[in-house]
Amino acid sequence: MGTLVFLKESVFSDEYASRKGFMQSIDPRFKAVSFFLFILTALFTKSIATSLWLYLLCLMLVCVSKIDLGFFLKRTWIFIPIFSLFIAIPAIFSIVTPGEALVSFKLAGLNFIITRPGLAGGALFVTRVTVSVSFVVLLSITTKHFELLRVLRVFKVPHMFVMVLGMCYRYIYLFVEVVENTYLAVRSRVGRRVHYKKGQRMAAWNMASLWHRSYRLNEAVYNAMLSRGYSGEPAIFNDFKARPRDWVWLACSVVLTFISLNII
Amino acid sequence: MKKKIFELRDVRFSYLGKYPALQGVDITIEKGSRAAVIGANGSGKSTLLNILDGLIFPDTGSVKFFGAELDEKALADERFNRYFRSRVGLVFQNPDIQLFCPTVKEEIMFGPLNFGFSHKEIKKAFDLIVDVFGIKDLVDRMPHQLSIGEKRKVSMASVLISGPELLLLDEPTAGLDPKTSRGLVDLLNEYHDDGKTIITATHDMHIVEEIADIVHVFSRDKKIIRSGPPAELLADTEFLEENNLIHSHFHRHDGKAHTHPHEHPSHDHTH
Ligand SMILES: Nc1ncnc2c1ncn2[C@@H]1O[C@H](COP(=O)(O)OP(=O)(O)O)[C@@H](O)[C@H]1O
Ligand SMILES: [Mg+2]
Numbered sequence: 202m203g204t205l206v207f208l209k210e211s212v213f214s215d216e217y218a219s220r221k222g223f224m225q226s227i228d229p230r231f232k233a234v235s236f237f238l239f240i241l242t243a244l245f246t247k248s249i250a251t252s253l254w255l256y257l258l259c260l261m262l263v264c265v266s267k268i269d270l271g272f273f274l275k276r277t278w279i280f281i282p283i284f285s286l287f288i289a290i291p292a293i294f295s296i297v298t299p300g301e302a303l304v305s306f307k308l309a310g311l312n313f314i315i316t317r318p319g320l321a322g323g324a325l326f327v328t329r330v331t332v333s334v335s336f337v338v339l340l341s342i343t344t345k346h347f348e349l350l351r352v353l354r355v356f357k358v359p360h361m362f363v364m365v366l367g368m369c370y371r372y373i374y375l376f377v378e379v380v381e382n383t384y385l386a387v388r389s390r391v392g393r394r395v396h397y398k399k400g401q402r403m404a405a406w407n408m409a410s411l412w413h414r415s416y417r418l419n420e421a422v423y424n425a426m427l428s429r430g431y432s433g434e435p436a437i438f439n440d441f442k443a444r445p446r447d448w449v450w451l452a453c454s455v456v457l458t459f460i461s462l463n464i465i
Numbered sequence: 466m467k468k469k470i471f472e473l474r475d476v477r478f479s480y481l482g483k484y485p486a487l488q489g490v491d492i493t494i495e496k497g498s499r500a501a502v503i504g505a506n507g508s509g510k511s512t513l514l515n516i517l518d519g520l521i522f523p524d525t526g527s528v529k530f531f532g533a534e535l536d537e538k539a540l541a542d543e544r545f546n547r548y549f550r551s552r553v554g555l556v557f558q559n560p561d562i563q564l565f566c567p568t569v570k571e572e573i574m575f576g577p578l579n580f581g582f583s584h585k586e587i588k589k590a591f592d593l594i595v596d597v598f599g600i601k602d603l604v605d606r607m608p609h610q611l612s613i614g615e616k617r618k619v620s621m622a623s624v625l626i627s628g629p630e631l632l633l634l635d636e637p638t639a640g641l642d643p644k645t646s647r648g649l650v651d652l653l654n655e656y657h658d659d660g661k662t663i664i665t666a667t668h669d670m671h672i673v674e675e676i677a678d679i680v681h682v683f684s685r686d687k688k689i690i691r692s693g694p695p696a697e698l699l700a701d702t703e704f705l706e707e708n709n710l711i712h713s714h715f716h717r718h719d720g721k722a723h724t725h726p727h728e729h730p731s732h733d734h735t736h
Contacts, residue, residue, distance in 0.1 A: 238485075345605070346567065347567035347568045347571065347605075350567055389656075405581070421557075421562040422561075422562055422565050424515070424520045425557055425562050425563050425565060426565065427520060427550075427555075428518055428520060428554070428555050428557075429550065429575055429576035429579060429623070429624070429627070430547065430550040430551060430552065430576055430579035430580045430627075431548070431575075432543070432547075432579065433580050437589060438571070438574050438578055438584065
């Protein structure tokens with residue numbers, strides 16, 4: 202249950218996005234562009250210092266956006282290992298990246314040698330991933346999710362893709378609700394302790410009926426869209442308004458990008 | 466004689482070819498009228514509204530919209546489609562189906578955006594409708610997280626913003642408390658006073674008289690078996706009971722009794 206509550210709070214609450222911090226005050230389009238620049242820089246730089254500096258920049262932005270640093274680190278570091286370590290760890294060894302030996306050890310009769318270029322490359326890789334993940338997470342928690350969807354559409358991401366994303370979001374929410382309600386229903390009927398097997402079965406049954414429902418739902422939703430004039434053409438009400446501060450922020454981020462690229 | 470918006474003759478429809486939902490329905494909708502379609506669960510009310518909204522088409526029988534056949538071919542024409550969709554609006558029975566946008570604001574703007582209204586017009590209509598329904602606080606919320614009453618208001622606002630000439634409502638007061646229900650009924654009547662046509666499917670007997678000048682009753686075999694003024698039909702308790710619209714305890718609200726005088730043709734009845 203704890204994880205569910207965490208999921209609900211962290212993914213579905215726009216709590217951080219509604220705070221009045223610095224990043225929240227920037228037009229989502231400008232925010233997306235500037236973060237995209239930073240991520241590109243991190244991906245193309247060959248220097249760990251640049252990557253680290255960008256990471257520091259991200260953390261500073263977190264601090265001025267009224268976001269709890271601990272929360273932010275927890276959110277990002279859940280993803281970082283998944284993306285990076287699996288790819289980076291093999292690369293630090295001599296089999297994949299040959300070079301000057303730094304450490305060598307024997308494991309299960311095999312000789313493992315960690316090489317200097319291998320280690321440096323691995324570290325660079327990890328910092329790149331860290332920077333990318335951190336900026337993406339910062340963007341997503343300082344922007345209301347529907348605004349993110351709208352930014353995608355403003356930037357001409359195919360309509361279908363954005364719609365599917367939106368629907369996924371809705372289904373996941375529905376899913377969380379179903380699991381939560383099942384749990385509550387079971388608990389209220391059976392008392393405090395539910396054998397987890399039984400709870401699982403009920404949740405599974407619920408899921409089956411949910412998918413069945415969602416199939417009929419999709420058709421009905423499509424009809425509801427037709428009824429209000431949907432003809433496959435995307436229609437979007439673009440009321441984003443750029444203010445001077447957004448342009449200032451964009452200019453600053455371009456300058457920051459250049460500075461970053463010159464830090465050797 | 467009044468203009469006929471819809472004229473349906475012997476309309477039959479079954480889902481997937483095997484679940485019958487309408488078995489020979491005749492109905493005429495006059496411009497500017499207020500009609501109610503009542504009937505027990507599963508008697509075909511929603512199916513009828515879907516046919517009137519041009520979302521599904523009868524297996525046999527004819528549906529005429531201002532004298533011309535309304536079928537898939539007619540709606541395939543882009544201009545006619547836009548014309549039809551902007552003039553006929555359906556508020557679905559299940560608001561979770563109706564509400565598919567990420568926010569209430571986008572939900573409400575969806576129709577007019579697709580109909581190609583200018584942004585200025587949309588902004589104006591949006592502010593007005595949000596004000597009428599008193600949902601200003603909800604505009605940035607996610608529709609599926611609202612209460613049922615709020616969902617119904619948003620559904621209705623998202624259809625009414627385009628100002629359809631013919632408004633189809635599928636059980637608009639289901640699950641609402643009496644006060645919210647009351648508010649919606651008043652709103653609908655104001656809309657009708659503007660010259661619009663309204664058809665409401667419901668089995669909420671308490672609102673029938675207030676929302677309709679003519680009532681069509683569906684029987685359990687998915688046909689309209691009787692049409693007439695609400696006062697006359699509601700007085701015939703035996704008939705209503707036969708068609709599962711009321712049960713014998715229906716008019717037993719002591720104290721508050723007789724707020725619906727037509728359900729009590731004679732006041733000397735006993736239970
Ligand atoms: N999507 C569907 N698939 C199969 N049968 C359906 C579907 N929708 C409705 N029905 C059937 O059609 C009949 C009429 O349903 P409906 O029009 O929803 O009635 P009402 O709105 O009066 O409750 C019912 O018997 C119902 O079971
Ligand atoms: Mg129905």
